[in-house]
Amino acid sequence: MNLIKHLVLLLAAPLVFAQTPNLSGFWELRFDSRNVPEASLTLDATKIAREQRAHDAHAIRWCYNLGVPFLMAQTPIDIIQNASGKEVAITFPYRGPSRHIYTDGRKHVNPDVFDPSSSGDSIGHWEGETLVVDTIGFSDEGVISIPGGGRRTVTSHLMERYRLVKNGQQLSVTSTWDDAQTFSKPHTYEFRYYRAPKGTEAREYDCNASDEERAKFLTGTPGL
Amino acid sequence: MKKQFLLALVLAGLVNTKINAQKAPDLSGYWERRDDVGGGSFGGIFDKIIPKAELKPEVREENRRNAARQAAGDVVGFGSKWCLSSSYPFFMQHSAAWSIAQTDNEIVQVHETHSFPRHIYMDGRKHPEPALLNPSSTGHAIGHWEGDALVVDTVGFIGGGTPGGGKIGPGTRLTERFHLLDGGKKLSVTFTWTDPAFYVKPHTYELQYYRSEPGTYAFEEYCHADDPKQSGSVVAPPQK
Numbered sequence: 215m216n217l218i219k220h221l222v223l224l225l226a227a228p229l230v231f232a233q234t235p236n237l238s239g240f241w242e243l244r245f246d247s248r249n250v251p252e253a254s255l256t257l258d259a260t261k262i263a264r265e266q267r268a269h270d271a272h273a274i275r276w277c278y279n280l281g282v283p284f285l286m287a288q289t290p291i292d293i294i295q296n297a298s299g300k301e302v303a304i305t306f307p308y309r310g311p312s313r314h315i316y317t318d319g320r321k322h323v324n325p326d327v328f329d330p331s332s333s334g335d336s337i338g339h340w341e342g343e344t345l346v347v348d349t350i351g352f353s354d355e356g357v358i359s360i361p362g363g364g365r366r367t368v369t370s371h372l373m374e375r376y377r378l379v380k381n382g383q384q385l386s387v388t389s390t391w392d393d394a395q396t397f398s399k400p401h402t403y404e405f406r407y408y409r410a411p412k413g414t415e416a417r418e419y420d421c422n423a424s425d426e427e428r429a430k431f432l433t434g435t436p437g438l
Numbered sequence: 439m440k441k442q443f444l445l446a447l448v449l450a451g452l453v454n455t456k457i458n459a460q461k462a463p464d465l466s467g468y469w470e471r472r473d474d475v476g477g478g479s480f481g482g483i484f485d486k487i488i489p490k491a492e493l494k495p496e497v498r499e500e501n502r503r504n505a506a507r508q509a510a511g512d513v514v515g516f517g518s519k520w521c522l523s524s525s526y527p528f529f530m531q532h533s534a535a536w537s538i539a540q541t542d543n544e545i546v547q548v549h550e551t552h553s554f555p556r557h558i559y560m561d562g563r564k565h566p567e568p569a570l571l572n573p574s575s576t577g578h579a580i581g582h583w584e585g586d587a588l589v590v591d592t593v594g595f596i597g598g599g600t601p602g603g604g605k606i607g608p609g610t611r612l613t614e615r616f617h618l619l620d621g622g623k624k625l626s627v628t629f630t631w632t633d634p635a636f637y638v639k640p641h642t643y644e645l646q647y648y649r650s651e652p653g654t655y656a657f658e659e660y661c662h663a664d665d666p667k668q669s670g671s672v673v674a675p676p677q678k
Binding site for chain 1 (some may be wrong): 464466467506516519520521522523536539540541542543545546548550552553554555557558563572574575576578651652655656657658659662663664
């Protein structure tokens with residue numbers, strides 16, 4: 215009896231101590247998925263709201279890389295948590311860069327070397343059952359607006375906390391943006407993604423900047 | 439008591455070894471092409487290692503007409519000018535590294551070029567019925583393991599081309615075999631394209647990739663269609 219008890223404990227130990235929650239799969243936002251308070255913006259950030267809208271509209275018109283955080287709201291997102299434990303990838307139904315969150319213990323790439331990008335340089339680690347993701351190295355490419363107000367800039371710092379809730383049927387992602395250029399205090403909001411139905415498949419929403427009808431719709435007077 | 443614990447330790451080790459032995463090979467990580475054959479360029483490598491696709495006479499004739507148009511200064515494709523998405527397998531031939539993210543239920547190929555990531559479903563699902571199949575740039579891909587080889591079956595492409603002059607259309611089927619070489623330092627991918635509309639016989643070739651150094655990270659390729667320099671990569675064509 216003792217032999218069996220020891221055996222069970224020894225086999226179960228790696229599962230109990232080494233296994234992190236599995237966030238893999240397709241996730242989607244629904245109408246009640248967002249808790250987004252208004253951001254406290256610096257005076258400078260408030261003044262350039264119109265310019266920011268024009269910047270985003272231009273990026274969409276010309277099919278630029280859209281970037282974070284815009285893509286995190288374009289669902290279904292697909293999270294692929296490598297079995298190796300070294301990386302978590304997030305893909306989107308839009309053309310362009312996927313997110314790579316390195317969980318192999320590396321530090322941020324030296325900013326003197328890293329080419330700023332629309333999704334930045336992300337590293338992650340587990341705190342209990344929460345995946346904590348730290349991102350810097352953003353560019354101003356793509357859609358820069360942040361839910362609740364403000365914008366992504368080259369000095370933005372994003373901290374995200376991913377954790378399963380409701381028995382793994384929902385994924386909570388809390389995002390905190392810190393950037394003295396934009397926010398008078400860190401800006402935090404939470405999305406709760408619903409696990410997409412089994413058999414969900416990736417979609418491809420393409421973008422064609424040469425489509426004149428599309429360009430007319432996006433830049434012309436609504437209704438004409 | 440101590441004896442029983444030691445015996446349990448040995449048994450647990452044996453069971454864990456068995457479990458690990460049944461695990462699928464870990465293909466995850468970054469992979470990149472190199473010039474092993476002295477091709478001098480990525481196109482040059484293809485000339486040395488990829489056989490010419492054996493195409494039906496009417497497809498060869500269409501290709502000949504397109505080549506003649508190009509030689510006369512017409513532009514056959516505007517992809518680079520307008521930053522259009524490239525279709526699979528373009529990024530498998532690209533100079534940039536690409537990566538594999540792997541779980542039991544899904545394997546995803548992620549790359550840095552202007553195209554979509556490729557999702558390979560490993561959860562036992564089938565292809566959708568043809569009437570429900572949404573053609574896409576990466577097709578509908580399902581995979582399974584045959585020993586150490588990942589076998590991927592893909593249908594539902596929009597269109598495009600392959601190395602060696604092959605064509606891809608709505609009726610094209612791609613079968614691939616991914617397997618690790620040299621203790622996981624290299625990855626072999628064998629591509630077999632079939633389509634009775636284009637090919638006289640299946641078009642098969644192999645590409646090999648080297649595992650990138652630890653610490654490799656993804657770049658982000660960008661393309662701005664409104665940038666005159668980007669448009670300038672295509673010379674104004676004589677045709678309307």
